[in-house]
Amino acid sequence: MMQSTDARSGALLGAAWGESTPEQIDAAVAAAASAADAFAATTNAHRAALLRALAQALADNSAALLPVADRETALGLARLEGELARTAFQLRGFADALEQGAAQAFLDEAAIAGAPPAGRPRLTRIQAPLGPVAVFAASNFPFAFSVLGGDSASALAAGCPVVLKAHPGHAQLSRDVAAIASSVVAQCGLPAGVFQLVEGASVDVGVRLVQAPAIAAVAFTGSFKGGTALARLATERARPIPFYGELGSVNPLVVLPAALGGGAGVADALAQTLADSICLGAGQFCTSPGVIVVFKDGPGEAFVQQLATRLAALAPHAMLNAGIRAAFERGVGQWRAHARLQVLVDGAPREGGPQPFLAQVDGAEFIADHALHEEVFGSAALVVRVDHMQQAVAVLDAIGGTLTTTLWGVPAGGELPDAALLALVRKAVQVSGRVLFSGVPTGVAVTAAQHHGGPFPASTAPFTTSVGYAAIERFLRPLALQDAPQWLLAKEGAFF
Numbered sequence: 001m002m003q004s005t006d007a008r009s010g011a012l013l014g015a016a017w018g019e020s021t022p023e024q025i026d027a028a029v030a031a032a033a034s035a036a037d038a039f040a041a042t043t044n045a046h047r048a049a050l051l052r053a054l055a056q057a058l059a060d061n062s063a064a065l066l067p068v069a070d071r072e073t074a075l076g077l078a079r080l081e082g083e084l085a086r087t088a089f090q091l092r093g094f095a096d097a098l099e100q101g102a103a104q105a106f107l108d109e110a111a112i113a114g115a116p117p118a119g120r121p122r123l124t125r126i127q128a129p130l131g132p133v134a135v136f137a138a139s140n141f142p143f144a145f146s147v148l149g150g151d152s153a154s155a156l157a158a159g160c161p162v163v164l165k166a167h168p169g170h171a172q173l174s175r176d177v178a179a180i181a182s183s184v185v186a187q188c189g190l191p192a193g194v195f196q197l198v199e200g201a202s203v204d205v206g207v208r209l210v211q212a213p214a215i216a217a218v219a220f221t222g223s224f225k226g227g228t229a230l231a232r233l234a235t236e237r238a239r240p241i242p243f244y245g246e247l248g249s250v251n252p253l254v255v256l257p258a259a260l261g262g263g264a265g266v267a268d269a270l271a272q273t274l275a276d277s278i279c280l281g282a283g284q285f286c287t288s289p290g291v292i293v294v295f296k297d298g299p300g301e302a303f304v305q306q307l308a309t310r311l312a313a314l315a316p317h318a319m320l321n322a323g324i325r326a327a328f329e330r331g332v333g334q335w336r337a338h339a340r341l342q343v344l345v346d347g348a349p350r351e352g353g354p355q356p357f358l359a360q361v362d363g364a365e366f367i368a369d370h371a372l373h374e375e376v377f378g379s380a381a382l383v384v385r386v387d388h389m390q391q392a393v394a395v396l397d398a399i400g401g402t403l404t405t406t407l408w409g410v411p412a413g414g415e416l417p418d419a420a421l422l423a424l425v426r427k428a429v430q431v432s433g434r435v436l437f438s439g440v441p442t443g444v445a446v447t448a449a450q451h452h453g454g455p456f457p458a459s460t461a462p463f464t465t466s467v468g469y470a471a472i473e474r475f476l477r478p479l480a481l482q483d484a485p486q487w488l489l490a491k492e493g494a495f496f
Helices: 022-040 044-060 062-073 077-099 150-158 168-187 203-211 224-236 264-283 298-312 322-336 363-368 389-399 419-431 469-475
Strands: 002-005 012-017 107-109 123-129 133-136 162-165 195-198 217-221 243-246 253-255 291-295 342-345 357-362 380-386 402-408 432-436 476-482
Touching: 002 062, 002 168, 022 123, 022 162, 022 195, 022 203, 044 062, 044 077, 044 150, 044 168, 062 077, 062 168, 077 150, 077 469, 133 150, 133 203, 150 162, 150 217, 150 469, 162 203, 168 195, 203 224, 217 224, 217 469, 224 243, 264 298, 264 380, 291 298, 291 389, 298 342, 298 357, 298 380, 322 357, 322 380, 357 363, 363 380, 363 389, 380 389, 389 419, 402 419, 419 432, 469 476
Parallel strands: 133 162, 133 217, 162 195, 217 243, 253 291, 253 402, 291 380, 357 380, 402 432
Antiparallel strands: 002 012, 107 123, 123 476, 342 357
């Protein structure tokens, strides 16, 4: 059964309802499949109008949606107002990208007379929508990575119907937003199959959706365990399909000695910035910094103590739900009991929200212990103390794929750094989807240059992004037309 739950108290709200039955899931997929050809043939202008109408409907209904979101997630109205605005912004951004030709790459090469290889027929490369996309909503962003989040927006922009698997952590909000989406689809003169909702907390709902023959691709944001299980199902189908999974990461942040050379005031400001980032949203960001690499020297020792002081003073709000809170406490408990970790910040669990947790470990011990490389989702982090630059490189190598790596203290000038620092930057590039040279990784700008992904295990498709306007490329299939008729070429890829 499904039911809205108060994230702060655990109280059940309103009446319960049943999760989607196998027959209902099949019907939703069938509706999406029946709408696929018509939706693929819509113009960029028509789909842009749909996306802008969805953005406006979110804004128009914010007064009703925000209190529901706050009750079900405990994220606070200020954070949720910003997230709703971001969601509307990215819907409008995809509309702009459509009008600029993002979905209709069109490369036309004239025929060349003569024998091959110099001679060739006329070839025209376009992109065709894949078909119905199954989108799995995330728990930690009830608007921006949920019903009308980036995955839905990019699939709709590509001309692909969406079958949205709602997250049970914000069940009522998902229903409310889905109702708004369905109404907008109808107002835009599109078939209802363009947007469909399925619900359920059981594994069976997601499994049936991924295995539905008409589903052409899957977009997922969530846990490593759940994502990899669904990815296997997607590849084991009779007709395997792409699975775009964003699975989270530990997001290492390296504090180079040069970053602390500006004196105690600079170091203290950096410590506050980092502590705030670790606790932002109770640490429930996929880009939350979970591993802090600090060198074994005097300034490094002082920085770690400043970070501990700043972190201990923070009191994160309630977590998204009891399950996520329990997983956080288990993870912290395992770190607390680890013989090689020195606990720096800890506290007894409190009723309102989690206590921040910080521990430190020697670099060699961290590198050798794979269990320390795993994410603890929440306001917790490990400080890894390294002896030299080569060991910092080895720490990043041990972590492997990550959404982000942050490097504080890399010179900003035009001169090439020395070999040791260059090796660190190179390793960060190899293991990350985004490398930061200032700031903190929490907060992912929605823009054409963004990449939100990374080598496995951060994501299952590191060459794609789930944030930014390049996300549309996941749902478009390249297609070459040879000696195509003029009526087809005149459409410049908009035929499908």
